Amino acid sequence: MYSYEWEQLQTKLPQWVEASRKQHVHGQVAAYIPELSKAPKDALGITMMDGRGNTVISGDCGCVFTLQSISKVFTLILALMDNGENLVFSKVGMEPTGDRFNSMLKLELVEPGIPFNPFINAGAIAVSSLIAGNSIEERYARILQFLRLLAHNDRMDFDQDVYESESATGHLNRSLAYFLMEKGILRGKVEDVLEVYFRHCAVNATCADLARMALVLAYNGYDPIRNTQLIPRRYVQIAKTFMTTCGMYDASGHFAIQVGLPAKSGVSGGILTMVPGRYGIGVVGPALNRMGNSTTGVHLLETLSRELDWSMF
Structure with missing residues (x-):
């Protein structure tokens, strides 16, 4: 067949x-x-x-x-491997939103105030904060190593120009991240988490x-x-x-x-x-x-x- x-x-x-x-x-x-x-x-x-x-x-x-949002599949998997289901799903939900991927609306309106799922931007930012590592470089290196392993391609790396473009214009993502920090959902410093997030989205x-x-x-x-x-x-x-x-x-x-x-x-x-x-x-x-x-x-x-x-x- x-x-x-x-x-x-x-x-x-x-x-x-x-x-x-x-x-x-x-x-x-x-x-x-x-x-x-x-x-x-x-x-x-x-x-x-x-x-x-x-x-x-x-x-x-x-x-x-x-990769952009495709990377979110693999940061989710890596976060689960690092932390287990209970911890990950205490920070992010399991449901579709029906809203735009960068919307903040339901974070404010629907209890318990965690992102609805790990594929919307708020959820992916929360997941990025759960990747194990003692620094931005270590967390990003672990994500990149994981992507390279699965793709069987050691030449994969992030696009500096796209990364800088995303970082310079990512105002709404910063708003989401600071909101998550205020609610106690985010681990680590906001700008450190966003650095990891922007980098894995910009992997070629x-x-x-x-x-x-x-x-x-x-x-x-x-x-x-x-x-x-x-x-x-x-x-x-x-x-x-x-x-x-x-x-x-x-x-x-x-x-x-x-x-x-x-x-x-x-x-x-x-x-x-x-x-x-x-x-x-x-x-x-x-x-x-x-x-x-x-x-x-x-x-x-x-x-x-x-x-x-x-x-x-």
């Missing part, structure tokens, strides 16, 4: 990519982080990897972009990196290529549940219906997703819809899921 599907992908993926590329006219690159506005609006690329390390690629899959990646990282999640923390368990299965289950319910911002329900796969997007246009037990998938398409998701990437994944019957539901 999978060999026939793989043949279909190799044959039809280029035409599906070109059909989805046209959707870039319905989106805009992220301009609120000035450095991200330089990305090519019409770019679209995809890499898929199976459990033997075989890949199928199409489009602009060599495009380098920053390619579609191949995303596909390799997603493959480990697709196999519940087990790396089938290196034949080793890299993440406890339980923590991957938690992360994939959040990816399904919250991973595509406040379009997560729509994505679950139309695609039906766990996924996490970032405002650089990246999408990390997977077919559980089969493939890791990395997509990039910098033109974003009003929800902050790639217009071209979402359209391509909808096509793949429909044509190949990938939905989990």
